[in-house]
Structures are given as C-alpha cells and as structure tokens.
Amino acid sequence: MKIAIPVDDGNICVSFGRTPYFMLYDTENNESRFINNSAANSQGGAGIKAAQIIVDNNADVLITPRCGQNAAEVLIAANVKIYKALNNSIEENLTEFKNDKLSILTEIHSGFHGDRGR
Numbered sequence: 001m002k003i004a005i006p007v008d009d010g011n012i013c014v015s016f017g018r019t020p021y022f023m024l025y026d027t028e029n030n031e032s033r034f035i036n037n038s039a040a041n042s043q044g045g046a047g048i049k050a051a052q053i054i055v056d057n058n059a060d061v062l063i064t065p066r067c068g069q070n071a072a073e074v075l076i077a078a079n080v081k082i083y084k085a086l087n088n089s090i091e092e093n094l095t096e097f098k099n100d101k102l103s104i105l106t107e108i109h110s111g112f113h114g115d116r117g118r
Helices: 046-056 069-077 090-098
Strands: 002-008 021-026 031-036 061-064 081-084
Touching: 002 090, 021 046, 046 069, 061 090, 069 081
Parallel strands: 002 061, 061 081
Antiparallel strands: 002 021, 021 031
16 A cells, blocks of 8 residues: 655645645555655646646555645546545654554545645
C-alpha cells in the first residue's frame, strides 16, 4: 500500500494543493520517497493538479489535515482513501494509520479559490 502525505519542512503541510512536495510511503517495504508538487505554484486548480499527482503515483491513501472538494472528487474517483491527519508529525500519523486510529476525512471544504489556500 502507498500512503501519500503533503510535506513541508519535515512536517505535514496544512495546504494539500500548495504543499511543496509529497512523501510517498510504501508499507510493503517501509520505504519513503519524495516527489515535487508541480501544482504548488499554479495560478488556479492546484488542488485538482495535486490530486492527479497522487493518483498518477498510485497512492492508495492520502493523509492530510484538509482537502478541497474538487481535489477530493479526483481522489475519490480514483479510489484513494482520504484520512485526516491528527497533527503535523509525519511519523505519528503513519503509526496511527498502521494502528487503524485515523479517521476518514469527512470535512471537505469548498476550496480556497483565489487566495492560494493561505
């Protein structure tokens, strides 16, 4: 299973679409790799583009503090499950996910159209 997490400065980034990069963690071999989020500086549609990056990298799960409606629709259509991060600790959220302690993200917001999610 591949888990995607938006990451900034060694912590989980609060902005899914504008995160500088994603960590992809493979539960089968306990390895992680980082991919650049080319959508971070997009004029618009960053969430949708970021979601497509997650899909294109074959992630099964996304752990994030929040997610916009348009991005969520892309992820859900690709059968990527979206879980709510507990805090900004990558390691703690991975542990809690493995222990089945994270909840599905149910509070999907309408997006931050025009203000770049900040």
